Amino acid sequence: MDESRRDRKKRQTRDRIQEAALDLFTAHGYRNTTIAAIAEHADVATRTVTLHFPTKEDLLFADDPFTPASLADRLTGRTKPALDVVREWMRDTMGSLDRHDADRCREPGEVWARRTRRAALIAEDDDLRGRARAAYRDLELLIAAAIGEDVDLPADAMAPRLTAYALIGGLRELYTTREVRQDADLSPLVDQVFTFARAGLKRLT
Known part of the structure; x- marks a missing residue:
């Protein structure tokens, strides 16, 4: 106790x-x-x-939940396509952030408003952008490797790499879009990013 x-x-x-x-x-x-x-x-x-x-x-x-380690855990031993697993990881991680807000009696969506402010600060500073980019690259490599397994291509082939880059780039840029400024609910926008990535992968393979 x-x-x-x-x-x-x-x-x-x-x-x-x-x-x-x-x-x-x-x-x-x-x-x-x-x-x-x-x-x-x-x-x-x-x-x-x-x-x-x-x-x-x-x-x-510190304490950002969208870590390469947490995604790697999800991808290990998976029985579903990589993009499905990544979407579930996003959904569950976003849900945990919302529950954290609720536990602290915050207004719904406040955590996403704060993350939007955080993203703007990172985008404005060269050193912060560099640190963020390193984490994004780790995520991209994990996703590319998993997609490569799904489509029987090496992780460094164009289709897995482009799909992973488009996915992480799209999720990263969500915070700066007009849609986010108009609506605090990110889930539909996250789904749009995944739809875009799936379509690109299908076309390339």
């Missing part, structure tokens, strides 16, 4: 720090925001911030 309480408090502290950082990054810019300012906004000690997030970049990238 005591350990569970400590874990819950730790998670709440991390959430509060990340939210404070995002608020300040949005208001003043990523480069112009100091760790000390984030600590003050989150009402914690500066050392508490650095203990949870050793670098300022970690405030935007």
